[in-house]
Amino acid sequence: MWRPSISNCVWSTLLLAIFVQQTLAQRTPTISYITQEQIKDIGGTVEFDCSVQYAKEYNVLFLKTDSDPVFLSTGSTLVIKDSRFSLRYDPNSSTYKLQIKDIQETDAGTYTCQVEFAPVITVPRPRLGQALQYDMDLECHIEAYPPPAIVWTKDDIQLANNQHYSISHFATADEYTDSTLRVITVEKRQYGDYVCKATNRFGEAEARVNLFETIIPVCPPACGQAYIAGAEDVSATSFALVGILAALLFAR
Incomplete structure (x- = not known):
């Protein structure tokens, strides 16, 4: 049986900077967990989890990124118009869960969780x-x-x-x-x-x-x-010496 490999990668951002806005210190969003590579049968179901910290004011995206990126979701809203896809958000763990049912051969590829931020x-x-x-x-x-x-x-x-x-x-x-x-x-x-x-x-x-x-x-x-300048000086000096020797030879 052919088994598509559905993998995911993450561009997680780990920043030490601190935003100060309206006297409240806000940390930069960080992806703390994402589901690793999944291998599923055609017709089966797969679920990807993406846990994000400090991202209440930022968009979290799911994309399929094999060639031209395909946006699947933004925040808690599903963008792709395919009834096989669903998205849930667990506020307790700050985790976005992307599920694909009835897996097709065209679903195989790389899925990415990305946080948009200033x-x-x-x-x-x-x-x-x-x-x-x-x-x-x-x-x-x-x-x-x-x-x-x-x-x-x-x-x-x-x-x-x-x-x-x-x-x-x-x-x-x-x-x-x-x-x-x-x-x-x-x-x-x-x-x-x-x-x-x-x-x-x-x-x-x-x-x-x-x-x-x-x-x-x-x-x-x-x-x-400095090195180039020195080389130019040496070169100029060498040409000057050659010129003097030539003049002396012709003077004899």
Whole structure:
């Protein structure tokens, strides 16, 4: 008998940040338990449990995520129009239970439990120093779902990729993004506060990074520049020596 493998995965978010809203401290939602892989016969029944902590103000979703995501439920509401699917919520354990009856071959796949939440930003180094004419990287780490729009600003002006700045975003998962702003060959006017801002439909967050002037270049990333500069100096000196030798030879 053919046995479809119905598995599930979870993008659980474990955050240490604390929201303060209306003088009440609220912890970031966390998926504490989810049913592991299930192997069932065609025509049978399967049930997936997803227990979520601190998620009263956030949407909890069930999705089928093999190719194009198919939304099955949002909160305690079933979205998919299929009578074989049902959804229950147990408030005592904060557990969402998705059940599929009369399993079909097309039901095999990966099922995901996901919490939607507003951005939370952490900055690994809030103050950074760099010497004039050297590059410096400013970083922020964003946790949010759906993935947010991310911008960097200075003096309330949004920055873009150009000869002075380079912005890159790297998503390590759907809810985790690392953003880096490289300040290229720092000038006097580029010292000061920079703001990393993230926004999705559940809210927004921002964090500041201060760039100040130092006398000695900070490595990294200045170490790479120092090496290149040294190589250029050596190369220029070598060409100068060759030029002098050639001149002496022709002078004889």
